[in-house]
Amino acid sequence: MKKIYLLLLSISVLVACSNSSENSNDANGDNADSLEAKAIEPADEFKQQVFYPIPSPEQMFDFINEVGINYSVELIQDPANAGKHNDPTSMALNFGVYTADLAYAAAYEDIETTVELYQIVNDIAADMSIEDMVDKVVMKEVKRNLQNRDSLSVIAGRAYYDAVGYLEQNEMHGKLALMSLGGWIESMYISLSSISEFNEGSVTAQRIADQKITFGNLYTFLKKYENERGVSEATQKLKEIRSLFASLPEKRVAKSSPSKDGGKMILSSSRKISISENQFNILKEAVNQYRSSITSTAKNKSQS
Amino acid sequence: MKKFLLLAFLFGTIVSLEAQQCNYYHRKNCENDSEYKMKYDSQSRSALLGKGQKSEFHLVAYNGMDYRITVCAEENLGEEIHFKIYEKQRVLIKPEKAEDLAVYEEEQIDLESQDEYADDTYDQYSDNAYNDSYSDPYSDYSESYSEETVAQGSNEPKFKLVKELLYDNTSDSLSMSLEFTAQGTMSLIVEISIPGEAQTSKLALRNMGCVGVLVEHASALKAGF
Structure with a gap:
């Protein structure tokens, strides 16, 4: 009988290790939920689960493209710096940055840059030991669809979704939080830098103000995993951005009940967030500073 | 005592693996045959849930966008999956x-x-x-x-x-999918609850299953909103 138990125990350990290598050899400190802890309190699995996903950078770039904001390849992080981030926290943040850059180039149909960034994202994934997320078939699709702009955009988006899915599956929540933060910062940096003239009350200003909601979910997500390596430090550095968002006024607006317009249901918000030009400039500066702090390489940091 | 710890350990491991298996559930199982094609939204998620359990998915819906939220679940959880949307x-x-x-x-x-x-x-x-x-x-x-x-x-x-209730599928023939246009950017909570008696036994794996929430979006502007 003892042999059977031992056999079962061995099998379960082997299976657990093979399915979640992060648990056994975790460079990001993601092994807080040890197998032992799970064994003692399996009831945790039955508690209410709460998820805080945030929209991908791609949505922001689709928006700025749709409202007529021009593309500027100079805003993309220098691909030459991609291999210069050595510590796990920096790698995860910059993985998010380059994934956002990839979405930006794809949204504006910059085929050459998209292909280059897709390779960079794959390279960083390999450096982070998460290269399994990359579907070899997808890489072939990229090469095959060089002239198919719609497909390229879909493939670029898939890089983000695959990364999210892979990191979740392997319970690398810390890395996922940092990647999400890096991606959001880059999407904000590009969007804010691309707006040449601020018009309070415009749809563009409204979308920037609405980032208060997205940031709220992102911040909660980061706090949830702040015990994982690098997350707490990265979160603390968000103080200025958070203060700015906290200062944005919210006004309750007349709200209509859910209704149907033709066959379409309309759900309306009960609040409207606004942002002034001064607040916009403060936010832009705070995002620029944060972005610089995560994208600068070790060499640049020592020089500054 | 050793037997208990071993069983608890095995259960914990199995549940953990089951939860991981659920991660891509929404991608493969929540597809719909709507003619209105939308883009996959990275806010889509799956989770391992048991009968009597609730789960919350916090989403952002941007002003002027069309969204479709489709919920799907494994058969052993029953046919009546309740989902509500709150602001x-x-x-x-x-x-x-x-x-x-x-x-x-x-x-x-x-x-x-x-x-x-x-x-x-x-x-x-x-x-x-x-x-x-x-x-x-x-x-x-x-x-x-x-x-x-x-x-x-x-x-x-x-x-x-x-949180203010915006939609409840129990008032909509237990529909598993909802299409809507967001008028104003909203912070939404999609609450999924699995009817049934809450878990009293820690070894009731047969009462657990994957639940997926597929979120898709499209620009309402492009669609003529």
Whole structure:
């Protein structure tokens, strides 16, 4: 009988290790939920689960493209710096940055840059030991669809979704939080830098103000995993951005009940967030500073 | 005792693996045959749930976008999966007399005060809420409408988190999919609940299964909104 138990125990350990290598050899400190802890309190699995996903950078770039904001390849992080981030926290943040850059180039149909960034994202994934997320078939699709702009955009988006899915599956929540933060910062940096003239009350200003909601979910997500390596430090550095968002006024607006317009249901918000030009400039500066702090390489940091 | 620990260990391992297997569930199982093609949204998620269990997915829906939320679940969870959509709001309150609260809210809610976020005893914008350990500020909602989530004992303005019900599929023939246009950017909570008796046994794996929430979006502008 003892042999059977031992056999079962061995099998379960082997299976657990093979399915979640992060648990056994975790460079990001993601092994807080040890197998032992799970064994003692399996009831945790039955508690209410709460998820805080945030929209991908791609949505922001689709928006700025749709409202007529021009593309500027100079805003993309220098691909030459991609291999210069050595510590796990920096790698995860910059993985998010380059994934956002990839979405930006794809949204504006910059085929050459998209292909280059897709390779960079794959390279960083390999450096982070998460290269399994990359579907070899997808890489072939990229090469095959060089002239198919719609497909390229879909493939670029898939890089983000695959990364999210892979990191979740392997319970690398810390890395996922940092990647999400890096991606959001880059999407904000590009969007804010691309707006040449601020018009309070415009749809563009409204979308920037609405980032208060997205940031709220992102911040909660980061706090949830702040015990994982690098997350707490990265979160603390968000103080200025958070203060700015906290200062944005919210006004309750007349709200209509859910209704149907033709066959379409309309759900309306009960609040409207606004942002002034001064607040916009403060936010832009705070995002620029944060972005610089995560994208600068070790060499640049020592020089500054 | 050893047998118990071993069984508990095995159960924990199996549940953990099951949960991981669920991660891509929505991609493969929540597809719909709508003619209105939308883009996959990275806010889609799957989870391992048991009968009697609830789960919340916090989403952002941007102004002027069309969304489709499709819920799917494994057969062993039953055919009746309940899902509700709430809008999450944070409202200013004054934590003095409960009977004055409604009047105070009416007076204060439209204030465009720079100071209303200076108080730090509430949700995402609060440090204090997380000082000891992470606690989900949204998990204490009452079913009816709202519940105060802030500490008492100060005369400073306080906030409470409320969620307002926008959609309930029990009033829509238990539909597993909803298409809507967002009028104004919204912070939404998709709440999934699996009918049935809550788990009393820790070894009731047969009562657990994958639940997927597929979120898709499209620009309503492009669609002619």
